[in-house]
Amino acid sequence: MFSVSRDYAPPFGMIAPFFIIGTIFFFVGTVLLLFLDPLHGHFDPMIAGWAHWFLLGFVMMIIFGAMAQLIPVVVEVGHHSVDLYHVIWPLLLIGTLTMVTGFWIAPAVLPYGGLLVLTAMLIYLYDTLMTLKKAENITLTVKTAVAANLFLTTGIVVGFVMTLAIGAGIKVDVSWWLGTHAVLVLGGYVVLTIMGLSLILLPMFGLAHGFDEGPINRAFNLMVGGVILHLVSTLIGFSAGRFLAMLIMLVAIGFYLRQVWLIYKVRARKENDIWARSMFFGYGSLVLAALLAVVSLFGDWENVILASAWFLIMGFVTFLITGHLYKIIPFLVWFERYSPLVGKQKVPMLNEMYPKKMADWEFMLSAAGVVAAGIGILLKYNDLYYGGVALLIVGAGFMLVSVKWMLSFGR
Amino acid sequence: MCEITKEQVYDAIRNVVDPEVGFNLVEMGLIYDVVIDDDCNVKVVMTLSTRGCPLHQMLTQWVKDAVEMRVPGVKNVEIEVVWEPEWNVSMADDNVKKALGAL
Numbered sequence: 176m177f178s179v180s181r182d183y184a185p186p187f188g189m190i191a192p193f194f195i196i197g198t199i200f201f202f203v204g205t206v207l208l209l210f211l212d213p214l215h216g217h218f219d220p221m222i223a224g225w226a227h228w229f230l231l232g233f234v235m236m237i238i239f240g241a242m243a244q245l246i247p248v249v250v251e252v253g254h255h256s257v258d259l260y261h262v263i264w265p266l267l268l269i270g271t272l273t274m275v276t277g278f279w280i281a282p283a284v285l286p287y288g289g290l291l292v293l294t295a296m297l298i299y300l301y302d303t304l305m306t307l308k309k310a311e312n313i314t315l316t317v318k319t320a321v322a323a324n325l326f327l328t329t330g331i332v333v334g335f336v337m338t339l340a341i342g343a344g345i346k347v348d349v350s351w352w353l354g355t356h357a358v359l360v361l362g363g364y365v366v367l368t369i370m371g372l373s374l375i376l377l378p379m380f381g382l383a384h385g386f387d388e389g390p391i392n393r394a395f396n397l398m399v400g401g402v403i404l405h406l407v408s409t410l411i412g413f414s415a416g417r418f419l420a421m422l423i424m425l426v427a428i429g430f431y432l433r434q435v436w437l438i439y440k441v442r443a444r445k446e447n448d449i450w451a452r453s454m455f456f457g458y459g460s461l462v463l464a465a466l467l468a469v470v471s472l473f474g475d476w477e478n479v480i481l482a483s484a485w486f487l488i489m490g491f492v493t494f495l496i497t498g499h500l501y502k503i504i505p506f507l508v509w510f511e512r513y514s515p516l517v518g519k520q521k522v523p524m525l526n527e528m529y530p531k532k533m534a535d536w537e538f539m540l541s542a543a544g545v546v547a548a549g550i551g552i553l554l555k556y557n558d559l560y561y562g563g564v565a566l567l568i569v570g571a572g573f574m575l576v577s578v579k580w581m582l583s584f585g586r
Numbered sequence: 587m588c589e590i591t592k593e594q595v596y597d598a599i600r601n602v603v604d605p606e607v608g609f610n611l612v613e614m615g616l617i618y619d620v621v622i623d624d625d626c627n628v629k630v631v632m633t634l635s636t637r638g639c640p641l642h643q644m645l646t647q648w649v650k651d652a653v654e655m656r657v658p659g660v661k662n663v664e665i666e667v668v669w670e671p672e673w674n675v676s677m678a679d680d681n682v683k684k685a686l687g688a689l
Binding site: 244248316510513514 | 637651686
């Protein structure tokens with residue numbers, strides 16, 4: 176009889192809620208975009224509430240679920256305390272809903288939501304760092320995971336202090352700290368995490384070997400330096416330092432894109448499945464977001480800042496996540512339901528375990544929506560923005576149904 | 587003297603398929619060597635298509651189980667995973683290269 180070692184794999188039932196909740200937040204998040212007005216600028220509480228809905232409820236929720244699976248694989252040891260994931264998602268879920276309520280309806284509850292989110296993050300950080308501590312081979316991916324998690328904690332602490340300022344009247348210049356909060360969480364955690372994981376996932380799914388890893392090492396060092404410089408400059412009130420930090424982070428993204436290109440060039444697997452197309456769109460969006468960010472450094476153009484953030488979050492981060500969901504969820508389902516049957520009966524291949532036509536529609540509609548809405552934001556043309564959002568909503572609907580389809584496969 | 591042949595071991599491993607790419611490990615070129623001693627102990631030297639593969643433990647376990655189950659007379663089976671030389675698609679059979687678009 177074939178036996179399967181499950182030392183590194185957390186139970187499916189433990190991780191599934193992260194993907195289910197994350198996808199629901201994604202879909203509802205696209206609907207909520209209809210109630211935003213990009214002309215109001217990024218200090219609008221409606222936009223701040225939406226950003227937390229999307230980044231905590233969708234992006235962080237999915238990343239945490241994926242990391243529960245990937246961290247033990249990357250470091251080749253089991254979780255320090257995998258049961259903690261049972262409490263992470265409820266805390267993150269309730270905390271996110273409370274925070275969004277605080278932004279939109281009752282500012283007084285904002286600190287309570289912030290505290291719940293902070294608690295979820297600290298529990299996640301504890302398990303992750305204790306797991307990484309067991310790693311014998313300190314690879315770049317391990318280093319990025321450590322740095323990213325420390326930045327995440329710092330970013331959430333900064334965010335929590337900001338919620339106290341908004342909800343409890345503590346004297347903190349929220350507008351001054353907002354940029355650093357975003358840099359720590361988006362640059363320090365989300366982008367750095369994606370950098371580290373892509374060094375594993377892009378070659379794995381593309382079957383790429385023998386590429387130079389110099390650019391990703393430079394990208395890592397510059398990104399860490401840029402985030403730290405931004406934080407220190409904010410602490411000492413040094414505006415030029417913040418400007419320089421943004422430039423350094425943009426150079427880091429340039430090196431990262433160079434690394435992605437080197438991996439792409441040597442990939443053995445040439446087929447352009449839904450994963451590959453999602454990566455193409457995601458990285459194209461990152462290039463656009465970086466170019467717009469460069470432009471925004473030299474003027475006070477709110478629409479350019481918002482468009483850059485749009486392509487970074489909705490184009491790059493979202494498509495990297497949705498593209499990988501078509502790989503990660505079938506794998507988890509296969510591992511749970513079919514791996515014990517290997518050798519006893521025919522088992523499906525992973526590429527048979529996602530709905531190809533639905534995925535194609537999801538990709539086309541979402542990509543068209545991101546581009547149309549992004550141009551609408553850039554040109555301050557709200558009708559185009561809302562038209563793009565409508566396409567995005569339908570695309571996200573296909574994603575939601577696809578996730579349900581994948582989770583139900585073989586049940 | 588052991589009568590097990592290398593080909594028997596390779597044939598057994600042909601039943602182990604990587605679910606991500608859909609090919610067996612032999613045609614992928616992931617099996618580097620098979621050593622059989624006089625007491626019918628078998629050592630399989632293999633690699634994986636990438637480090638940090640989530641299927642690492644399962645694939646090596648399946649190779650071990652496949653040899654134990656499908657090769658009559660085998661005693662102990664040892665699996666050694668090596669990373670040198672690093673696998674690349676040129677080590678795969680032509681049908682694999684063609685399907686991946688690398689040919």
